[in-house]
Every structure is written in C-alpha cells, then in structure tokens.
Amino acid sequence: MKIAIAGSGALGSGFGAMLYRQGNDVTLIDGWEPQATAVKHEGLHIDINGEDYHLNIPMYQDTKIPSDLQFDIVFLFTKAMQLESMLTHIQPHIHDTTIMVCTMNGLKHEERIVNYVDKSRIVRGVTTWTAGLESPGHTHLMGSGPVEIGSLVPEGQNNVEVIYNLLEQAKLNPHKSEDLQQSIWKKICVNGTANALCTILECRLSTLNESEYARKLVYDITKEIVEVATVDGVHLNADEVYHYLIDLNDKVGPHFPSMYQDLINNNRRTEIDYINGAVARLGSEHHIDAPINQFVANMVHAKEEQRQAK
C-alpha cells in the first residue's frame, strides 16, 4: 500500500517516520519548499521521544509530485488553511478506493474533504501526539498519543479497521472512538483553550494551570464550546471537560502548543479560524452566542497583524 503524508511539517513528519520505520511505503509531501528540499536532499532528521533517527523517506513539494504516483492511503496533516490547496494537488494521485485520514485540529474539515472522496473513505479523528519543527528537515515527535479514529458513516467502518491496523503496527497507539463527534469536540476544547491562551499569553501549558485566573479563562472558553457542541448532537459536561483539560495541561506542561510555535516562534498565521473562530461561527448559525470564542479569535488575529505574520 502506498501511503502519502499530505502535509509533512512537524506532526506529519512524525507520523510518516513512525509508518516508514515499520516498513511501509511512505511518501512525504509538503507545500513549504524549504522542508521538501531539505528532506529530499538530506533525509529527515527526527527525534522521537528523545531518540534520534535519520530516515531517507522520499519527499516532494506539493506542486512537484511525479504524475505517475498513486496513493492508497493519504494522511492529511496540513495547517487547516492549507487543506484545500493540498487536496487540489493530491487529487490527481488518488483512486477510487483511496482512504483519506484526517486527524487535524479544527472543526468540519470533512465538509471539504468530501468534495474529493466519498464520505465512507474518510477516516476522521483526533490525536494528542505532539510535535515540533526545529528547522527544515529537523523535527521531533513526543508523547504516546493516542490517535482516536472513527468513521463518519457505517459503510466506512472497514476503512477504519485498515487504518487502525496500520497505526497499531506503527506503534502510533490508535483507539477506535466510540463517539467520533464527541472526540472531535473534546479536542476542540483542548485547542480552543490551550492553543489560544498560550498564544495570547505567550506561555507554556503549565503556566495556565499555575494561574487561578488563567484557569477561569479555560473554563469560560470551554463552557461556550460545550454549548455550541450540542449543535452536532454532542453533549459534554463543562466541568468534566475542564478537569480533563487541567489534567492534560499538567501532563504536557513544558510543551508550547502548535499555535504558539506558529505565531510566536515562526511568525506564521494561525489556525484560530478553524478552532475558536469556527465555534463562534457555528454557534451564530444556530443562534447560540459564543462571544468569548469570537473575542479570542479576533485577539489572536490582532496579534497576527501586530506581528505581520505570513
């Protein structure tokens, strides 16, 4: 089976490396030329939980995929705002039974992916593996996951099995989600609090837990997200989710979330519109106010403008 990692930045490289080490036929693809060039010529240098690997995985820039390449499985790992462009580039390289796996942060990615493959061929999920990119060709992968996956429709269950086995062999710690939408919304709570707040306050996850008032911010954002989640038939308990988030921040305390890395370290635009922004938008479509999530999204955008992020 030919596997493409469509979006091989920090997390994509990590998944690609884990799959490649298991003997899979993996191709890395990315839209960022320096990353594609570095890995193509010098291989991928990756630190996986403290151990260094140097892997010669084939890599192409998304505009330069050889025309005869066809993939059976595509893992989507772009930034949310680059998903559409990546799907366009990957479209000539998929066939009637290609499975697309999307464990990207953010809401409603499936509504765009479904324009390229049938719903039953989308394996959707979330993951708590964390990763970072030090420089082109040099990345790290941390944690132990899991990757929660599920199908959007009953007909997709076989494809979930295929991906589950693949991830299991590659030690990526897959779980089959009992309630996919709930898993997605719970991850939105993680990203909508940790990513947004660490980016605004310019701090590590542990700093949020150390401050009584930062914990209030976490709670207030969560409360709104939980209200909007009911639109998708997801009924979470805000207090339970809050305690889950505080525990999670404790576990990965020294980590800087990906949004912090994007904006503060690399001056790149963030995925905020697909997280807090998407919550506010979806809420507004269903007459559920989420003023704090909208405010948070605008504040991160103000910070992008202030830093002239690209």
Add this chain to the structure above:
Amino acid sequence: MKIAIAGSGALGSGFGAMLYRQGNDVTLIDGWEPQATAVKHEGLHIDINGEDYHLNIPMYQDTKIPSDLQFDIVFLFTKAMQLESMLTHIQPHIHDTTIMVCTMNGLKHEERIVNYVDKSRIVRGVTTWTAGLESPGHTHLMGSGPVEIGSLVPEGQNNVEVIYNLLEQAKLNPHKSEDLQQSIWKKICVNGTANALCTILECRLSTLNESEYARKLVYDITKEIVEVATVDGVHLNADEVYHYLIDLNDKVGPHFPSMYQDLINNNRRTEIDYINGAVARLGSEHHIDAPINQFVANMVHAKEEQRQAK
C-alpha cells in the same frame, strides 16, 4: 488654601507641579516610600510637555504626614486599589469643609470617598492628561487635558466652582461636565479598551488602530460597556463612542497607557478590577451580561499572576 495631592505618582505629581508653579500651597503625599524619600530630599524633577522643571514641593509618605497638617483641598490620585488606604491616612488631616477631588480612572470611587466627606464635598471627574514616572522623583506630564469635573449633588456646585478656578489658574484646562456620569462612563470606555488591550497585546495605542481585528476588540468591549452604562442612566451610542476612541488613539498614538506602564514596565498589579472588572460586576448585579469585559479582566489578572506582579 492648603492643597494635598493624595497619591503623587505620575499624574498626581503632574497636577501637584502645575498647581505649585502657580503659587499654591501644595503638599505631595504618596504611599510608595522611594518616591516620597526622593522628592523630600532632592525635589521633584518633572518634564511638562518637553520642558524640565525642578521643584522643591514638600512631600511626605502617607504614613508620616505631620499631625498638625490640615488640608482644605485634597486631590485623590492613587491607584484605585490604594484609595481606601490613602483615605484612612488622610482622614486626620481634613476638616468640615475640605473638598475632595477625584478624577481617577474607574467606576464608583465616590461610594468609598463618601465614607470620609459629605457627597457635596466630592468633586468628581475625569481627565485625559497623561503622565509617567521614570524613576522615584522623576516624572513627566503630557498633553493638554482637559479635566472634566462636576458635582454628584446640586449642593456641591459651589465646590466645583472653587476647583474649576484653581485648575483654570494652573492651566490644567478644566471643563465643567454637562453630564458627569456620562463623562465617567465615556472614560471607562477609553480605559476599558485602550488600557486593557495595550496591556494584553503589549503595544502602543496606535497599534490598536492599525489592526482591523484590534479595532473589532475595541468595538466589542465598548458595546458591552455602553449596555451596562444604562444602569447609571447613561445612554451612549456605541458607534459614536467607538469613533471617538479611534480618534483618541490616533492623537495619542505613541503613548503606552498607564496600565501597560504598571504591569509591563513595572510589574505592578493593575486597576483592571475597577475598570472592565467593575463593568462586569455592575452589569451582573443588574442582569446585564458583560462576558467579554469579565474575560478581559481575568486575562489581565492571569498576566499579573504569570509575571508575579506586586
């Protein structure tokens, strides 16, 4: 007439200097020992709109006011959270007709001052003079005001006249407010947007105007404040206030608001509870939601905790 400046940091020193230069009998008082000691021994060095002055104005720490001193007029210029303590220290030094002038930022200071003098002896107001403190004994005063003042009750009108004439002679540019509560709430809109946002985003006032999203933040905070202001019978138009704020930010663009100076430059706790926090509290008492103002207050507090502000 013996005049006390109760709270002689940046703005208090500036008002004290302007009054002293006009030949008034002024005494500076402050709770911060380094400031009191520096001015006592070396005089006040102050830059007023680009001109340097060195003035030997008497100064005492608030705990060391000579017992025989009695003041006819007290200008209150503490940080909001130090007002109560200052009033306690000043109480032995006021008499039956002492006038207290309060043009401090924040809501409802009069509810505390009224425990020390009759309502008719409180001259309340707001000012757009700006000031800063470089080091103990070294401050600057900028702008041209105005100082808007008014009385809380009709019987206080004579006292407003006294203060008006004093400020007029000292070129502090007084205006008699036609609607005192409206002036106070409009200033709350200024502080609730500019001070809070420049402190969170760590930027100058002009930076807010340069960003489309920062302007949205200004608008959303303003909209809530305007709604809560109705509790005090004040009916402002959010769009009009918003444009007033944007114009004001243009005029004083390079300035860093006092809250920024407190927290970012000097690692001191802020007055946020008396501005956005007070708006949210007052709103909540009257069943008017102000979630964004509460969120902003909590975020500034989170930042205080993060920086271990004193």
